[in-house]
Amino acid sequence: GDSVTQMEGPVTLSEEAFLTINCTYTATGYPSLFWYVQYPGEGLQLLLKATKADDKGSNKGFEATYRKETTSFHLEKGSVQVSDSAVYFCALYPLTGGGNKLTFGTGTQLKVEL
Amino acid sequence: NAGVTQTPKFRILKIGQSMTLQCTQDMNHNYMYWYRQDPGMGLKLIYYSVGAGITDKGEVPNGYNVSRSTTEDFPLRLELAAPSQTSVYFCASSTDRGWGTDTQYFGPGTRLTVL
Numbered sequence: 651g652d653s654v655t656q657m658e659g660p661v662t663l664s665e666e667a668f669l670t671i672n673c674t675y676t677a678t679g680y681p682s683l684f685w686y687v688q689y690p691g692e693g694l695q696l697l698l699k700a701t702k703a704d705d706k707g708s709n710k711g712f713e714a715t716y717r718k719e720t721t722s723f724h725l726e727k728g729s730v731q732v733s734d735s736a737v738y739f740c741a742l743y744p745l746t747g748g749g750n751k752l753t754f755g756t757g758t759q760l761k762v763e764l
Numbered sequence: 765n766a767g768v769t770q771t772p773k774f775r776i777l778k779i780g781q782s783m784t785l786q787c788t789q790d791m792n793h794n795y796m797y798w799y800r801q802d803p804g805m806g807l808k809l810i811y812y813s814v815g816a817g818i819t820d821k822g823e824v825p826n827g828y829n830v831s832r833s834t835t836e837d838f839p840l841r842l843e844l845a846a847p848s849q850t851s852v853y854f855c856a857s858s859t860d861r862g863w864g865t866d867t868q869y870f871g872p873g874t875r876l877t878v879l
Contacts, residue, residue: 654806691872692872692873693768693854693856693870693871693873694807694854694856695870696868699867739806739807751797751809751812751822752807752809754806754807755806756804756805756806757804757805
């Protein structure tokens with residue numbers, strides 16, 4: 651079945667450091683890919699998405715490129731801030747099937763320190 | 765525009781008790797979902813609905829029931845609560861284009877503890 655694998659956390663960085671959170675997936679065909687972010691005490695929010703190979707999603711300084719060759723969708727940011735501290739979830743929606751059902755990774759906690 | 769609202773925010777239940785988690789959205793979305801999030805785990809889909817009167821099981825439906833009598837509301841019922849149901853529950857909604865590109869909008873969650 652479909653699955654998403656994320657790097658384990660927590661990831662602890664100093665402010666202004668470069669961030670990479672790895673995400674790889676297993677799915678039939680070419681699914682849509684998403685990054686959701688969960689700030690402390692809140693529900694998940696869509697951060698960015700990509701719907702086809704080589705698409706780059708971007709938002710709030712974060713970027714991720716849909717790489718079908720490596721079945722990956724790694725999240726990057728050039729300079730993190732304390733306010734970026736949150737849990738980040740990679741997710742996919744399969745090409746086939748209905749119900750708009752997302753498959754989530756286990757989440758990666760990011761802590762940014764001054 | 766409130767988005768997706770959930771009540772209560774927190775609840776403690778005793779084993780065997782029952783309760784209903786409420787979820788309401790004001791975006792006129794046809795698709796609604798219930799997820800549970802266990803510590804260190806991703807979200808698991810419990811039930812979903814593609815419109816009023818239509819519901820279907822997700823990945824982990826045992827011990828839960830849902831109904832969808834209106835577009836806005838999608839309550840989740842727990843019967844005979846068990847410690848294994850201790851979790852954070854999220855409700856979400858999305859539009860019905862069904863192409864997989866639609867954003868799911870999440871509520872703030874309900875933290876449930878069963879003792």
